[in-house]
Amino acid sequence: MSKVWSLSDQTTARMEEATPEPEIKRCPFCGSVGKLEEIESEDGYRFNVYCTNVQYCGGTTSRCRSAAKAIEFWNRRFTG
Ligand SMILES: [Zn+2]
Numbered sequence: 001m002s003k004v005w006s007l008s009d010q011t012t013a014r015m016e017e018a019t020p021e022p023e024i025k026r027c028p029f030c031g032s033v034g035k036l037e038e039i040e041s042e043d044g045y046r047f048n049v050y051c052t053n054v055q056y057c058g059g060t061t062s063r064c065r066s067a068a069k070a071i072e073f074w075n076r077r078f079t080g
Contacts, residue, residue, distance in 0.1 A: 026053040049074035
């Protein structure tokens with residue numbers, strides 16, 4: 001996971017503008033890392049976030065039209 005961009009202010013600011021995707025939080029069920037996945041799909045709902053602990057957890061969002069939406073869904077599970 002690339003979490004290296006927390007310290008250098010100027011590049012950080014620019015990167016945040018360039019990438020509107022929010023940070024993917026850890027799995028609300030098991031605490032493992034959540035991962036964004038893009039799927040080839042004809043209906044346009046190509047993005048979901050799933051728990052990398054697929055064997056023992058299997059947490060996932062439903063597919064969304066944008067990566068940001070999928071991440072939002074995933075992160076929202078924390079607040080209920
Ligand atoms: Zn999990």
